[in-house]
Amino acid sequence: MHKKEIVTAGKNIKEAKKALIMLHGRGAEASDILSLATHLNVKEYALVAPQATNYTWYPYSFMANPDHNEPWLSSALQLVGDIVKDLNAAGITSENIYFAGFSQGACLTLEFTARNAKKWGGIVAFTGGLIGDKLYTQNYTGNFAGTPVFIGTSNPDPHVPVERVQATTGVLKNMHAAVTEKVYQNMGHTVSQDEIDQANKLVFVN
Template sequence: MTSIPPKLTAIVQDAPGKHTATVIFMHGFGDSGAGWAPVGEHISRYAPHVKTVFPNAPAIPIAVNGGMLMPAWYDIRGSLNQDQAQDEEGMLRSRQQIMEIVREEIEVHGVPANRIVLGGFSQGCVLALLTGLMAEYNFAGLVALSGYMPMHTKIMDMVSEASKKTPIFWGHGDADQMVRYEYGQQSVELLEKHKYNVEFKTYHNMGHSASNEELRDMLEFFRRTIPAEVHLVAKV
């Protein structure tokens, strides 16, 4: 019998204004939602109609660290190599947990999928891509920062038709020693080969981190994909 993974905790920042859109953003390996919460404060100032959700990854045994418990979305079994076997079971389990958050936004809070952006950094980027590409929903957008494609040899056999309408913003530093820049390039090439609309931004001399320039570009992506809704009142 398949066990149901526990519900994730999250740092949630309600929209300062009328809530009409949501950003769900996943942190990287060893981090927590609190690590990205300051970005949510910037989003709130820039787009007061947007609620931000920063889920916390559970602490799981990490093989490369001798089984030590660390916050992670899936196990790491060796040095990062796209041809290395990935922890698919862990990825899919985390995807299921993120989908619970997505469905709560849609079914409880009344935010349609086309007003939801999924994003993430590093491991969180991998999870955002897996969740967004497999979902039955047409999301407003996907944000992929300093990551790589999950299950790259089979993911395109698992994607939904709805996901092909979802725009993707991909940012990567060309000095990244953790997730090599070439992995980002190869991932984007795979997506574009299958007709996905990807905006790929290179950040010169940036390592495995996020820069102010990249965050500004991400906010601009939000402005285009989840703009403030303006309701026109007909004149009588």
């Protein structure tokens, strides 16, 4: 299972009023996703990036049957939940907790927040969608209460079908999230400057 290995940056959690949980992609490290924060309007945030054991949150495609990705998927979701509890205990309310992830980390970001919908600070998914061979909407409960969400993706993308991104947007909107979805033609599996700009404009609004 995933060990609780956390890399932090930015403001000290005890001093910060806002926190950003950053989830890296498959084969990457926590430090990789943290480097993205230098381009985001999060200078006053505590930055928290867990490290996936063996550099992957779950072994197979996010489009596989969720059972095939167990017990790693549940372990990853629990780890994110534990981080939220730690932040809450440090005095940072859920309304001031933000999420950002890339690729596999974006999928985990979306899956966790949809399973725990409430008024979060904001959610950014750089190329990701809800997890499963189909959408298991019975797992998604709560109300986002207008939480700003930005989802960016490429068309085509080698790992994330645009159709799943669009279906994910529909689910989140039905749960009262304020979702902005942007599809970039032939962008490739990366994070673009426009995605950074959109995240800063829509989510990380200081």
